[in-house]
Amino acid sequence: MSARRLDRGGSDIDRSRPLEFAFDGQKVDGFHGDTIASALLASNIRIVARSFKHHRPRGVWGAGVEEPNALVDVADLGRLTPNVRATVAPARPGLVARSVNASPTARADRYAFLDRFARFIPAGFYYKTFLWPNWRSYENRIRAMAGLGRVDPASVAGGRADQINAHCDLLVVGAGPAGLAAALQAGSAGASTILVDDGARPGGSLRHRAGVIDGAAAIDWAEAAVAELKRQGVEYLPSTTAFGVYDHNLVGLAQRRGEARPDTLWRVRARHVIVAAGAIERPLPFANNDLPGIMSADAALIYLRRYGVIVGERIVVATNNDSAYEVADALAEAGAAVTVIDSRANGRAGKLASDVRFGRRLTSARGRQVVEGAMLNDGATIAADCILVSGGWTPTVHLFCQARGKLAWRDELAAFAPAGPTSLLSVAGAAAGAISLADTLASGAKAAREFCGGAAPIPVSAGRENTLRIDPIWSSAERTDRVWIDYQSDVTAKDVELAARENFVSVEHLKRYTTLGMATDQGKTSNIGGLALMAEITGRQIAEVGTTTYRPPYAPTSFASLAGLRGGALMSPLKRLPLEAAHRARGAVFREYGGWLRPAYYGGGPGEPQIQEEARQARRSAAIFDASTLGKIEVVGPQAAEFVDFIYYNAMSTLRPGRCRYGLMLSESGIVFDDGVLARLGEDRFLVSCSSSHVGAVHARLEEWRQDRFDRKRLFIHNATSHLATVTVSGPRAKALLSELALRIDLDDSALPHMAVCDGDFQGGEMRVARVSFTGDRSYEISVPADRAEDLWMQLIELGKRFEAAVIGVEALMILRAEKGYIGIGKDTDGATMPHDLGMAGPRERRLDEYVGRRSLFTEEATRADRRQLVGLSVSAGEPPLATGAHGVEAVGSKQRSIGYVTSSYMSPTLGFPIALGLIERGASRRGEAVDIRHLGEMRRATIGAPCAFDLGGTRLNA
């Protein structure tokens, strides 16, 4: 047990700035520049998490984004972030980290006993076992134990995430040797370039792998390259992960800024993308290969050179390729006793490693909680406190594959690599399969040059060049449940074998059956091992087995970043009335109606008594209400009359100027799309009034038809909804009230009859009055520019006091219109309602010209006798209103069948009994019949009648 911080070294840490944080309740020391993982290793904390399924102790495996094991929940900056990779998250003073999936701590986890039952919990165990009586009866308990990390609902990010939109000629992903060479080339060519890297410091592998570039040490060259790029105007974004490539080269970036706010989301539209994301080292299969102390060889070199941490004293390096020798040499030089176990017969001797054994493999790791030794296939055992493994390298092709790039299997890499660039995205460096530093630098420069030219010389590297010479190992001697393939999802060689035996041999099935490659790491270390093992078991080539689909995000991305400002009230912003402040001053209770925030009723309180009183008073004397949400779309031009005839179900061109007509708009399938009043303001000028929630859709539809079949120079459409505010005065005393207001219009019924419109003057500005009624009473809709609305409103309210006028909200208005049988679109109609279902068969029978939806009104479906038709529904006096949504039912044998439903239902204060509207099969011909109405198991009786329940003769319109 002896990982420790060396006295010197560590390019990324600042030893002059020590810090302290907590892990599982334990104090941990570190330096500024440490990750949580490097500080834990420096403190020799080996068990950092418990595995997902079996609660096995797990240690740090890697040093980057691919980390499968070291997940922690981090409380820092005032919020709790679950499932943070300790290998990426910076150690910060005062931070509190907790291992995931462990209780109370990773070291002393109470579910550790589960591992003893591991062989009873194979892949698919849950699906097969918890079937009786049904999965749901087990789900809650299982889910409580499953999953990683904890979400704290009380934890709220300090502010909303920034979202930045950007565009550039070239986006380079990765600031390692290939990415830097590409960016330098693009910068020299003058291309606008953004360079991103998920590390805090530039260089990628140059920060820990030895090399000399253009005469400088690799790491110094990297720092100098970034300085040069900044001078050229290249935007360099460190600590930023490119997590997804979307259509047409939109790339999502998550930028970590170390602030209380969530990560900043960048949406970068790049003409070209170069992915230089490197490669990820793979594990090797042997028994107990998941014990803490077993880690990626490359990661050990990172901890040594970047953080000054040596991961063990007696180290076994197990490899099947050349890349681990630099690690072995460096650790030996740093003072560790190193034994290299090379599975190849002809490996390459290390310089300093004391003991190299060729042609040997590890069969198992020994140790209970952490590594204590290694067993070889020749029977030898070696005492060790750390086993470093290098099973080869997997190019990071995720972004390339998201962009629909195609992969090819490369034997010399024992991995899939890009077969070639796409038209918008190319891959360079280790991600493209380059091995030597010279090739890596050249491939980056070349990729940029192909896109944008550039004359910068390709950086020249010197010194020993990397080789790989991999001889892959995909399976251990025995495929037992102790040989881990996927650390994070606890998938073993035995699980893969079971999947093969049960014929889940397709990689996509393998993934879903075993969970191989799922969870936060998405199998970055395990996918290739898993599918190669499947290939071996099923006797296929690896290329034949293929890979699963790569989907964004490459690394976990916070919802808060993606949401940005779109949260809370801004999630789906409501439209607001110009008179909102005036309504609030009157104590309005607001609700959302079709995307608008409108007064439901006034005066607070429980609602129902106030609503009933508002509706009663409206009938008794007068009502004043805000009708500003009604759509107001102007149709202007010589073709306007022809246009409205085509748009409306009702013939409209016969309308005289100064008059209004109610009409329906249909969809081409004959379904009622909207209703409202059309006013003809002049020969060539109409005003379309449409439902509040439908303005955008109606406007778009009018534009579509205008542009599709009319002369766009002779027809114009203008949406004036937000320009005007409308206040309606309704009721028997409406005219008397209005006559007190100086509007300079003739209110006499001969000059302004029902369904007429005229222009007037309000305070020297424009004003329009329409005698249109949604209440059934004499009504005046008064429209003024929105900035005059408050004056109009206040004057009407003041006058209204003398006439005992009620200020009413939407709820009372709904009662008034339902008493009259006036429909609300989408409430009293549904996706099957045609105009003749609403009792408006006239135009269907009479009109011979074309209009939207006409032909659909004569289909077999449209002429069925059993269509659902609008009816009124009444119940006996003294009964409560029917439930809206309750179904009309009729018996079919022993069962019941729906014959329609209640669409609107209210208590009418004026009538003194409940009223309701409904869509009922054959309703129009069933007036007087009683129907059964069923709601939540309760049965009631209702009588079918006409939709209109109040003032059948319509005399109140002129009263």
Place this chain on the structure above:
Amino acid sequence: MQLFPCPFCGPRDETEFHYGGEAGNVRPEGANVSADFWANYLWFRANPTGPSREIWMHMTCGEFFVMTRDASTHVVADSSPNSGREP
């Protein structure tokens, strides 16, 4: 997110656009449109895998236009103003 070229405003994010159907879906009119013919106009689409001529509306400027786009690769080959009565 796709990038669509509005003939009037230039390239914009697809969220600014509304799909208006396949181009060339001519509205049958007159007294004797058969039910089949009408149903074909309303509901039946070629939905090709590959290049397809589509009607789109740019919601921010209100213009409808014709775009040739590969429904499989999402490559946009061309966009042009809607001439009005074009089939």
